[in-house]
Amino acid sequence: MKALLYLGCTVPVRNLNYELSVRLTARALGIEFLDEEAFGCCGFPAKSLDSRDSLLLAARNLALAEKRGLEVCALCNSCAAALAEAAHLLDHNPELKKDVNKKLEIIGLRYEGPVRVRHYMRLLWEEVGLERIKIAVSRPLEGVKLAPHYGCHYLKPSELTAGFDSPDLPRTMAELIAVTGAVSVDYSTLKDCCGGAVLGFSEPVANALAAKKLEELSRIEAHALVLVCPFCNVMYEGQQKKIAKAMGVDIKVPVVYYPQILGLALGLSPDELGFKLNRIKPAELLKMVEA
Amino acid sequence: MNRKKLNELDPSFKEQVARQPGGEGLRVCFGCKACTAVCPIEPVDKRYDPRKIIRMALLGMKREVLEADFIWLCSSCYGCQEVCPQNVCFTEVMFAIKNLAVAEGCVPPGLAAQKTLLKQHGRLYEVTDFENEKREKLGLPKIVEHPEDYDALL
């Protein structure tokens, strides 16, 4: 299958390990990604300021995708949700679409719709499927203990994620981890919010949200926390040292992106998958894989 | 801003919220507190209580809500929205409230800076040659900004 790869604002400048591993695993599994250099912000960051602006920014990206005649694959939970929500709103409200198109016209664009938007995890789940991934695994990650973190916008609002996964009993990520041969651990803070959206307003509150999960994972000695969103990464990887210091405890939880894990299982090398860019190195995990 | 008027209760406040995109649900809240029970912010900062914010809005406490710094603590996790028996969509109501606060001139500095970035670069982070050279070394395509579009749209 073919899709336009939507990188968003954060991934292409701060999370190149995520981007590299997405591109490589997609190629290995028969997903053809095309780039659209005119893509910009998904609109979500503007939603607190003005929901109409936020919709307009999302619609611009959707219109660009429509011009290319392709569906969109996003890497950030919030980008995927914001773009999918915008498509849903525009496809169900002709008046709203008319208003948005009046503004898009100024920059020579138009959205008719529908344009489909899915997160990379959803493409893996729905387009590739567990069976095909299983066949492609050449280096099962035996003995590796991994903790999935879905992230709020992966599962909610449920109108947008229906048919994919459930906010009450999420399972897609756990199964996509298990298919690599690793053990996906179940843990009590699994569904905690990372707090990323609060960081710009109150660092102590944001840190308090992320701390519980880090504390638990440090205690149960998971080899790594597995993410699929750069927002969650800001909290769990970027803030981890500060959180440990503020709490006066010794936490060390390596943080990886799911496609990096998948890539290892597909036989790709840690270097190609950007592991050098992980700031809290999953040293033990890599040792086990390379042994 | 007319401070004196805002000092008093403003019975039309709930209508103002309800007129914002996503704010409609406010009217049907019956105060069950399911939202507060699942909110991850409430246990960390007691000032942030979803049900209380709805009550304040329904009572017309416009100034107390729009000028409060706690309204910016919502993490938009959608937890409240999932459990609400009345389909209030409180996450969306919070966006409506924040949009009104911005319209009244109550904008946290970080957010104002984001708007400027979006207008000038169309992205949250400016992409310079430095980033693109790093990308090129890793075999990744160049990122191109389209500031003219964003200047026209925002």
Ligand code: SF4
């Ligand atoms: S859960 Fe819904 S109905 Fe109950 S208090 Fe919260 S918003 Fe109101």
Ligand code: SF4
């Ligand atoms: S969306 Fe906001 S109000 Fe609702 S549960 Fe999450 S943090 Fe609390």
